[in-house]
Amino acid sequence: MAINNFIFDFGGVLLDWDPRYLYRKVFKTEEEMENFLQKICTSEWNSQMDAGKPFAEGVKELIAIHPEYAKEIQLYKDRWPEMISGPIDEGVSILEQVNASHKFKLFGLTNWSSETFPFAYNNYKFLEIFEGIVVSGEEKMKKPEKRIFHLLLERYHLNPEECIFIDDNQNNIDMANKLGIHGILCQDFAKVKEEILKLTGLKLK
Structure with missing residues (x-):
């Protein structure tokens, strides 16, 4: 798929x-x-x-x-x-290149306090790229709980098999994979790009 x-x-x-x-x-x-x-x-x-x-x-x-x-x-x-300290340039570059391809919808799933997340959203404009963002503190649930993944999928009517999930925590990736989402562990951005190429055919700089 x-x-x-x-x-x-x-x-x-x-x-x-x-x-x-x-x-x-x-x-x-x-x-x-x-x-x-x-x-x-x-x-x-x-x-x-x-x-x-x-x-x-x-x-x-x-x-x-x-x-x-x-x-x-x-x-x-x-x-x-x-x-x-600021944005992670390699990660933001991947986000912006995926967005520029106009082939995919973009969503955020973050473990973050609802009190402090607005600071990040208001200060880092690239976060406005996302079509939807699920913030754990707002939902009173967090990764790697299964229910927060279900909430994201249901809220935005997503088929898990049509989704790539990029996260730096192995436990979160494991849960995503269990649910049929294609999890990519983000600890080496070169490997993230390789996985994206394998799954989508999109070659990133």
Whole structure:
């Protein structure tokens, strides 16, 4: 069956997001920063906001557990934009070339807090290319949950076999593949282009 749709993840594919960009300015040493991010403001904690928990609630709960880091925890929300260094040029180039071919519809599927996503959308104009975007924080569900993939497919009337999904997380790719979507793991952009060529015949620069 022909590919008619591309579904892009955002963080790690199109946008370079990492809390270290902020916290290197806050902590004096890499060791202190890594300890904070691995034991306090962890990726598991951040994923609660991706799944729809209000930032104020998540921050309040964490400060109650780690009051000695109250200031640093609060910065996670207050200075969140500093965690984005900018676009990932190779990923954006793929997006723009696919769009310029006029052969495919483009969709986004991202694990992102509904409170912070508007900053990204308003500051990175290439996100306006997408015909539709599903944001985990808005839907109160996140990848790799099966139901968020179903929501995207049903909302935009997509046949999974006609979709390519590009994501930098293997668990998300595995779930997409289980559902019949053609998952491409994004860890090497040259390999992503090779897979796109195999699946669509579209040769990208």
